[in-house]
Amino acid sequence: MRPAQAALAHVLREHAIRTGEFVLASGRKSEWYVDGRLVTFRGDCVHIVGRAVMEALDAAGAPQFDAVGGLAIGxxxxxxxxxxxxxxxxxAVRKEAKDHGVGGRIAGPLQRDDRVLVVDDTVTSGGSLLQAIDAVHGFGCTIVAAAALLDRGGExxxxxxxxGVPYVPVLTAVDLGFAMGS
Structure with a gap:
């Protein structure tokens, strides 16, 4: 395991993994849950998250990007x-377009024709990430890669x-001691 990847796995295990009975965003039931926000919103973990994603992208040979974002809030x-x-x-990609202010689904300095990395914290089926990709593509950008901190589903x-979008999961369920899709 790469250094930042190992550090991310450690802080996820320490702060974000819960066991019990859970219904995931995908609608599936699981005996374990990772609340990535318990790590990603920590000031002492933000540098680990950024380094782990960049380390994984570099190892995968992912292309350069101008902008990075995904579906709010995860x-x-x-x-x-x-x-x-x-x-x-x-x-950020809003779940629904605003009808006031500048409106639309995109918030932030995204520009048409940008090369974009779309990200998410945890994916099972990838529905949120795919929604973000659709919105960003519709805005007029090129999706050069997608990355998730944790892929628990494998689909x-x-x-x-x-x-045609290269995908880089930083960690998988197996890296945390669980079966894919469980």
Missing amino acids: ADPVTVAVAAASGARGF LALRLEEI
């Missing part, structure tokens, strides 16, 4: 951590491959 602290680690601009890679 992706927001990941966005800030990666923006700080990379120097890229950060943005997203194939779905992203089908639409």
Whole structure:
């Protein structure tokens, strides 16, 4: 395991993993849950998150990007951590378009034709990440890669491959001692 990846696994185990009975955003039931926000919103962990994502992207040979973001709220602290680690601009994708102010689903300095990294904290089926990709693509940007701090489902890679988006999970369920899809 790479150094920042190992540090991320450690802080997730220490602060974010819960056992019991849970219903995931995907609708599936699970005996374990990772509340990534218990790590990503910690000031003492933000640098670990940013470094772990950048380390994984570098190891995977992912292309350069101008902007990073994902679906609010889970992706927001990941966005800030990666923006700080990379120097890229950060943005958020709202779940619904605003009808006041500047409106729209995109918040932040995203520009048409940007090369974009779309991120999320934890994915099972990847629905939130795919929603963000659709919104960013519709805004006029090129998605150069997608990354998740934790892939617990193992299905997203194939779905992203089908639409031509390289995928980099920083950690998988197996890295934390659980079975994929459990």
